[in-house]
Amino acid sequence: xxxxxxxxxxxxxxxxxxxxxxxxxxxxxxxxxxxxxxxxxxxxxxxxxxxxxxxxxxxxxxxxxxxxxxxxxxxxxxxxxxxxxxxxxxxxxxxxxxxxxxxxxxxxxxxxxxxxxxxxxxxxxxxxxxxxxxxxxxxxxxxxxxxxxxxxxxxxxxxxxxxxxxxxxxxxxxxxxxxxxxxxxxxxxxxxxxxxxxxxxxxxxxxxxxxxxxxxxxxxxxxxxxxxxxxxxxxxxxxxxxxxxxxxxxxxxxxxxxxxxxxxxxxxxxxxxxxxxxxxxxxxxxxxxxxxxxxxxxxxxxxxxxxxxxxxxxxxxxxxxxxxxxxxxxxxxx
Amino acid sequence: xxxxxxxxxxxxxxxxxxxxxxxxxxxxxxxxxxxxxxxxxxxxxxxxxxxxxxxxxxxxxxxxxxxxxxxxxxxxxxxxxxxxxxxxxxxxxxxxxxxxxxxxxxxxxxxxxxxxxxxxxxxxxxxxxxxxxxxxxxxxxxxxxxxxxxxxxxxxxxxxxxxxxxxxxxxxxxxxxxxxxxxxxxxxxxxxxxxxxxxxxxxxxxxxxxxxxxxxxxxxxxxxxxxxxxxxxxxxxxxxxxxxxxxxxxxxxx
Numbered sequence: 001x002x003x004x005x006x007x008x009x010x011x012x013x014x015x016x017x018x019x020x021x022x023x024x025x026x027x028x029x030x031x032x033x034x035x036x037x038x039x040x041x042x043x044x045x046x047x048x049x050x051x052x053x054x055x056x057x058x059x060x061x062x063x064x065x066x067x068x069x070x071x072x073x074x075x076x077x078x079x080x081x082x083x084x085x086x087x088x089x090x091x092x093x094x095x096x097x098x099x100x101x102x103x104x105x106x107x108x109x110x111x112x113x114x115x116x117x118x119x120x121x122x123x124x125x126x127x128x129x130x131x132x133x134x135x136x137x138x139x140x141x142x143x144x145x146x147x148x149x150x151x152x153x154x155x156x157x158x159x160x161x162x163x164x165x166x167x168x169x170x171x172x173x174x175x176x177x178x179x180x181x182x183x184x185x186x187x188x189x190x191x192x193x194x195x196x197x198x199x200x201x202x203x204x205x206x207x208x209x210x211x212x213x214x215x216x217x218x219x220x221x222x223x224x225x226x227x228x229x230x231x232x233x234x235x236x237x238x239x240x241x242x243x244x245x246x247x248x249x250x251x252x253x254x255x256x257x258x259x260x261x262x263x264x265x266x267x268x269x270x271x272x273x274x275x276x277x278x279x280x281x282x283x284x285x286x287x288x289x290x291x292x293x294x295x296x297x298x299x300x301x302x303x304x305x306x307x308x309x310x311x312x313x314x315x316x317x318x319x320x321x322x323x324x325x326x327x328x329x330x331x332x333x334x
Numbered sequence: 335x336x337x338x339x340x341x342x343x344x345x346x347x348x349x350x351x352x353x354x355x356x357x358x359x360x361x362x363x364x365x366x367x368x369x370x371x372x373x374x375x376x377x378x379x380x381x382x383x384x385x386x387x388x389x390x391x392x393x394x395x396x397x398x399x400x401x402x403x404x405x406x407x408x409x410x411x412x413x414x415x416x417x418x419x420x421x422x423x424x425x426x427x428x429x430x431x432x433x434x435x436x437x438x439x440x441x442x443x444x445x446x447x448x449x450x451x452x453x454x455x456x457x458x459x460x461x462x463x464x465x466x467x468x469x470x471x472x473x474x475x476x477x478x479x480x481x482x483x484x485x486x487x488x489x490x491x492x493x494x495x496x497x498x499x500x501x502x503x504x505x506x507x508x509x510x511x512x513x514x515x516x517x518x519x520x521x522x523x524x525x526x527x528x529x530x531x532x533x534x535x536x537x538x539x540x541x542x543x544x545x546x547x548x549x550x551x552x553x554x555x556x557x558x559x560x561x562x563x564x565x566x567x568x569x570x571x572x573x574x575x576x577x578x579x580x581x582x583x584x585x586x587x588x
Contacts, residue, residue, distance in 0.1 A: 054431055079433035090424035094353045106345035107432035135356075151428075 011062030022048040024215035037206035045215035046195035083152030087163040093137035108155040122150035142173035162194040199300035231268025240289040261309025342434040346442020354450040386525030399549040400522030413447025414492015436584040448485035476552035484545040490575030497582035541571040
């Protein structure tokens with residue numbers, strides 16, 4: 001038993017009735033008090049994983065423990081150890097903010113004195129004191145999210161799950177919610193497990209990120225290590241024959257990483273600006289026509305792109321559209 | 335996890351009562367509809383002669399327990415089916431992930447639904463006495479027993495319906511295909527005595543008949559079926575509905 005680990009998942013698998021494998025033998029560990037993130041596109045299995053960890057769904061295979069309580073044999077212990085903010089709001093609109101918190105506290109068996117004190121505390125933490133006695137249906141979406149975070153913290157959970165905490169919020173509200181998440185991780189003795197498909201969110205908040213796609217963890221590391229694993233710079237290149245070009249490029253010692261997702265190719269390297277002319281020359285030499293070439297510092301989005309050949313948000317977009325958005329983004333950055 | 339958690343039952347109940355008192359439009363709708371039934375049907379048919387209504391009683395006297403049963407029935411079925419609301423608005427997840435047994439959740443919800451249904455039943459009784467319906471003061475206690483039994487049965491029925499539906503779209507269908515026929519074949523609006531044989535058979539197969547009949551005996555003072563039989567059958571049906579309803583709710587996933 002390792003005291004430093006608060007979540008341990010081993011081979012967690014969920015197969016739904018229609019034989020769709022939503023989560024496929026996922027194993028990971030979450031350290032106490034860290035902010036741990038699942039980053040991946042919609043339908044990657046993030047919410048299903050949270051539902052299994054929070055005992056709302058039974059895993060088909062594998063197991064996990066939260067603060068040493070097994071999700072398969074000690075559901076009650078797990079439930080007492082966790083707080084959750086669901087992807088869709090789960091508040092009672094007819095009740096006031098305070099009543100929602102009180103409902104929660106009673107469901108978790110807190111005594112009268114405990115309830116009163118803790119409600120005041122979590123309201124202060126999320127700056128909702130002024131609106132506590134207003135019906136939730138009069139709240140803005142940002143306030144609702146804050147109230148849900150406050151509620152998730154009510155019973156002093158060891159782990160707080162946040163499923164897409166800023167989904168559907170505008171940019172400014174999103175930033176406020178990020179500040180609250182960082183603040184509560186600092187001030188409360190709580191580990192945070194969040195899922196997101198926003199790479200900025202994962203990058204800014206998470207100590208460690210697992211990138212997940214089609215129910216499998218592709219890579220897991222700190223955002224910095226993930227980004228630098230590609231290289232200090234990266235080049236995305238679209239050409240007529242990426243296979244032939246890549247064979248030739250792999251023999252260059254300055255190419256650190258190279259992956260082909262036809263018709264594009266991603267190259268990790270140093271000092272990319274200086275290498276672009278060289279790449280173009282090599283392409284001409286082997287008779288490959290270069291259609292576009294862009295370069296930038298890798299982001300978490302690029303880590304996903306590097307491993308899957310798709311972007312997180314535009315995973316359904318055509319390759320041409322992808323290149324176009326990439327070009328625009330690069331242009332803006334300069 | 336304790337099977338019965340008093341605090342969880344209490345807070346589930348409290349939530350239902352608070353929601354009920356805050357939803358003014360629902361409250362008004364739930365009172366106006368039975369009021370129209372009682373006033374218009376009651377006095378519109380006051381000169382019609384029905385076999386089975388003893389002399390000295392008006393049709394409106396006969397009708398009052400039927401309308402009380404209607405209010406309790408509709409409101410309780412709605413309380414059971416409102417699990418679907420909670421599912422739609424996500425609140426069900428908050429309830430299901432709490433360290434509380436499903437049985438406590440069902441009990442709290444059942445008590446909450448029954449409480450709000452009884453409040454409505456009492457409002458009808460108030461309206462009825464304002465319309466000069468003579469109620470047996472002592473019969474009220476037994477009347478409450480019948481109201482509670484009807485309410486529990488209907489909440490259980492609502493939970494069963496909810497477990498078979500994905501969302502609220504089918505609710506109107508259920509009301510029209512199941513609940514209204516249940517109400518109209520229950521001797522709530524006409525006495526069993528004058529019915530053709532086929533309709534009487536249906537009425538005897540309808541559990542609500544025994545609730546309405548028992549309610550009529552306790553509140554007004556006459557009935558078609560001995561009250562012990564009413565009580566026995568209703569308790570039996572109530573136990574089955576609640577057990578099946580709780581079982582199906584216990585299996586539901588958020």
